Amino acid sequence: MFTPCLEDFEDFQVDTDKFIDGGDTIVVLGTFRGMHRTSGKPLDVPFAHVCELEDGRMTRFIDYLDTVLWQETYEA
Template structure:
């Protein structure tokens, strides 16, 4: 018999990272609130705050996938705060244009409301990104 229990925000975040790293961006976008606020750090090639899944795809996901192949955001630890999940991990990839490797630690703060991701803030080693991409 299938469980009718609601999934926890931690389970949703884990599914999102797994899906993203498998190239299933649609699953990731499907967990986002239509008015999600997504922030990439200053000093990053993708810096800015974007609203909505379309803006995130255009300004973050698509450019990262254009710049890197392969690319993965590899979670190493989850801190479950209920409606706020903090994910600690490492971005790993290879820059398409140069073959340069990237390995940059990150902390992602994921805020949920009613099982939907409403806010995401990326804290990462922007110097490592700049060194790898050359920007």
């Protein structure tokens, strides 16, 4: 899932700030960080990951983020 990010950004990081335990649903809040290899613009985009579990295994993963902020890092 993160392979394109590793290719497009130097020092790509997924910094987690908070884990919210909702039983079979876990929410992870954090920030994607890095430097775009072509545009040279910094990536600093907050995210929320929602993970749904069943029998201890992830059955669904949803990534919420500001796509405008993300796209702006690609623009020269």
